[in-house]
Amino acid sequence: MRYLPHTGEDIAEMLKVVGAASLDELFSSIPEACRRKTELDLPEPMTEWELNDHMEALAKSMAVAPEYKLFLGAGSYEHHIPASVSYLLGRSEFSTAYTPYQPEISQGTLQAIFEYQSLTAALLGMDVANASLYDGASALAEALLMAARISRQKKVAVSTLIHPHYRQVIRTYLEPAEFEIIELPYTRGGRTDLSGLENIKGLGAVAVQSPNFFGCIEDLAAIGNLTRGTRTLFVTSFTEPLAYGLYKSPGSQGADIACGEGQSFGIPQSFGGPGLGMFACLKQYVRNMPGRLIGQTEDREGRRGFVLTLATREQHIRREKATSNICTNSGLCAITAAMYLASLGGTGLRELARLNYDKSEYLKKELRKAGFKVAFDGPTFNEFVVEFPNGAAYQRLLDQKVVAGLPLASYFPELSDHYLVCVTETRTKADMDGLVEELKIVKRG
């Protein structure tokens, strides 16, 4: 086996030094009753070339671009990834390193993540960002746990327009800690209904997502005004951070914690993972943050360098009193996001965000022209909800290798025949015109 360097001679010499007669004898400290009785029942090892054939056959069964045209977002977004980014993150000095516990020989990872923290904090309008969490959903769960620690109140209000999967993850995390979760309904305009919020006492946190699950931009400033000066922390979540290349940041609207999914920033969709849990907050909460932090410092010669810092919050020091149990996070995805944002720059970020917005507005307009109803009027970014009255349309398009959005009925039963449609920079005008034409044909019957 090409990954195992030992020759028979090596093994014999090493066994002699160890004082064991055979490889089996190395395990003599394991009681007989604990030994496995049977050989591993696994297939014969594949050669590299057999593996290629096997994996290619499996990969071919997947519906992906360019063969398929997807108008599907809902927490995972198809964006172009520059060859330079894929190439750079393949540098094995980044990918085959461990968590940078030994800073002198990990400065590459450390500086790259420090830069990621800086970019993330600026994008979200916050003071500080951590080195990443697993994904957007677990980041939100950690944000609510953190808010409860700070406010010492275990009651949280959560918008029903937060991604349904994220709400499931929150419930999983918060259940044993005996949180009370109040779900805020949504308005006819497709935003979180804040009318009841003022009357709920003792809230540790209010959490909304913007753009929300329907693609609509929430009135973050209104929530910021409600929570300012109270014990309640304002937590904003997101699934599409590119929106902040165009829209005002959560921090500028009064958020205390901003967290969400960073997959859009150069990370392949990979059937939902690995993603990137982005997490940022105000300075005064930094010692309550979950996850790793990289800080700038100096070496003995006074040269700039970077280290893991504020570790006293963390599980390996603080044990059961840690701010989180997280250890391995999404380090390489954080570096990927930084590479992607570095490639865009401030100018490119605005241009790309604007293109997503304009394309999505184009499809919205064309659908309306063709007589389809866009369900919610509020401003959106690159996703919106539209009604296709005839359920046959979705299937007909699928047969033509077009995925016309996400059917919402299983998430919101009141929205049968409604679809969450996404348009990023990867969809062309011709793709969108084709979609509208097909829908028109179905509509005419």
Next chain:
Amino acid sequence: MKEFAGATGLILQEPCLMELGRKGRLGISIPRRDVESASIDETLAGEVLNFPDLSEVEVVRHYTRLSTWNFGVDTGMYPLGSCTMKYNPKTNEKQASRPGFAGAHPLLPTSLSQGVLRILFELERCLAEITGMDAVSLQPAAGAHGELTGMLVFYAYHKSKGSRRTKIIVPDTAHGTNPASAALCGFSPVNVSSNERGVLSAQTIAEVMDENTAGIMVTNPNTLGFFEENIKEIAEIVHAKGGLVYADGANMNAVMGIVNAGDIGVDVLHLNLHKTFSTPHGGGGPGAGPVCVKRHLEPFLPVPRVLDENGKYSLSYDFPQSIGKLHAFYGNPGIIIRAYSYILSMGKELKKASQLAVLNANYIKERLKGFLHLPYDRPCMHECVFSDKNQASQKITTLDMVKRLMDYGFHPPTIYFPLVVHGAIMIEPTETESKEDIDVFIEAFKQVIKEAGENPELLLNAPHRPKVTRLDETSAARNPRLTCGFGNG
């Protein structure tokens, strides 16, 4: 013998990203604009961010230079204990990056995503076979996430029995994340000590196990590198009081094909695909922490589960006792595909990998034990733990020695862990290191020990060769500077 690898090349300086570029440059190809600009509600629009604008070549040079300041498994031996820094096969990277996998949307109709679903299903079966457990969830995104999943299963199991247990037994040889994972589920850790052999004695557990204790979290082999030889008896004690046994499988690399966790009383076990199953650690993730359970706990596993009906794969949420979801989608298929490729490439040879990992560790232990203090002198599994006791009289610490190892071209071992050994040096070579490389590592360590006596300054000021010398961690924590200070930070 080979020469030591440590040397210095031309190390290039590179500023922070924010100090680079010039307004108006672009490092990415923006797609052609084929629609008109739409109007926007200006009250919602933000300002253009003050990110640096760079050309593609500036981005490439920036990150290429940063990468050269790093040490990875591809650079050299990385004997970080309990982290299993084995070689990360390159074909695994190729498989995961196939467009059919990398470009797959997680909410595709299942009829259009059979390939990935089949991989998820088959990897679950492989991991069940390797561990001797019955059912597997691939959803947890890392080891600590797997521990949390395991503790949530404990919680749900006891709840289903109508009880709310509040304690959990955690030995001093368990992994560092265990207590924090348990605390998230409302369990307070009851710390117990290992015995003079470096393992748990059944008596210790019998003394603390009661009807208010949810169970035990045991790392096996433990962080001293020993197999918990009393595990069956311990499991019986815990089970008799209605508790469950959780095994942290971070050290699974020692016992593939040798021990069936399912046969020794373990109820829940997590694995680290980024340790045992060769996926790259990425400088801090992403990883994957699958959780394996015995049949009686299967109803509690996270949803969705992957089902196979005559070769047709689907995702099901129909498990009413499930603990719920832990990840936005299904965990990290990008990592799972790499581990699947590894297992298909290795097959039954996985047992050989464990045997050679244990051989390498014992070889290092034997050859270094006359030079470094070995607190537990007995055969080890995949890692061995030394201490700096012999160097105490020279006022040389573990930290000084391992910093000096860098100059010889090695990544340091894990240090000051486990806490049960003062000044611990925990060495895990893994099976992918050759005898020659291990011999050079041993020689390097001997040199360092010799220098400790002859020229301690050399160690106290080490490392000398990397781009930076020791960094001031105290002031980093006292006055945290966590961003480069643009934006409003």
